[in-house]
């Protein structure tokens with residue numbers, strides 16, 4: 413299936429590049445996105461010297477090896493500091509392309525064009541870029557804000573595999589839990605998780621929340637850490653499943669992590685039982701939730717202690733007090 417380019421989104425990008433005197437543009441896409449949408453960014457070629465690089469799809473491409481291949485190709489083609497990288501894809505491409513752009517010639521301009529729900533609401537924003545080393549996710553990277561994120565074109569969601577849609581939905585639930593009870597209530601009344609049910613205004617809200625937190629703490633030292641809600645257990649589950657050779661998408665692991673972290677907060681008396689139960693009901697409606705008995709908990713333990721939020725020997729969890737309890741003006 414091929415999608416016609418969305419003229420508003422592309423025109424926005426062309427105007428942006430044009431107004432900043434860009435003349436050389438390198439599009440980085442993964443093989444799936446390039447095969448599905450070979451002409452989406454074609455209009456760029458009419459205005460700029462445009463070259464497309466394609467990398468294999470999937471997390472396995474988020475490596476230093478892959479970054480080096482791209483650096484070498486940029487160098488072979490004699491791109492200078494004024495080249496603009498356009499990352500066309502999901503979070504993997506935004507992270508990899510953002511990292512290459514942040515480091516090539518000590519930093520060139522970079523634009524994200526997100527094509528997954530997870531990238532539209534989260535990964536394309538905030539400037540965290542990087543690659544994995546062995547099985548350690550995001551082990552090497554830098555924080556460097558993209559020069560532009562092209563606003564979400566929800567038509568991309570029509571071709572997204574259902575597990576990837578769920579993965580983005582997991583992060584969407586997280587933003588609602590953190591920042592907006594209204595959004596949470598709307599998600600509760602969503603009849604089924606399909607691309608058509610994802611409302612553009614939900615995406616815009618998440619982007620607003622993320623950008624608000626990032627503006628307070630771009631370097632991820634204080635306020636931004638709240639975005640890790642669900643990630644302490646979520647990352648442990650993700651690593652444990654990967655080690656068993658049964659990887660789960662990031663946002664799916666986060667959804668499961670949120671359920672268990674909310675239960676924990678309710679047990680500690682930090683969150684009302686009613687709120688933890690609402691989170692549990694919403695997560696269970698859309699995700700297969702594994703039962704974590706004592707044996708599983710023991711197996712997760714080593715992964716919990718690897719979490720980058722930990723201080724000294726203590727596993728650190730994000731503490732929240734109720735659904736939507738962090739105060740940001742609603743958009």
Ligand SMILES: NC(=O)c1ccc[n+]([C@@H]2O[C@H](COP(=O)([O-])OP(=O)(O)OC[C@H]3O[C@@H](n4cnc5c(N)ncnc54)[C@H](O)[C@@H]3O)[C@@H](O)[C@H]2O)c1
Pocket residue numbers: 442443444445448469470471474501502503504505507527528529530531534535536537538539540541549550568569570571572573576579661662
């Ligand atoms: N930088 C950040 O702030 C941040 C935040 C969250 C996650 N991440 C990173 O993002 C990555 C996960 O991102 P993701 O979930 O978008 O995964 P992804 O980029 O690997 O994409 C998932 C799959 O969907 C395919 N795909 C992409 N768009 C499509 C479309 N429109 N139609 C059909 N298929 C499509 C891809 O080819 C891939 O196979 C991880 O590496 C994670 O560490 C980064």
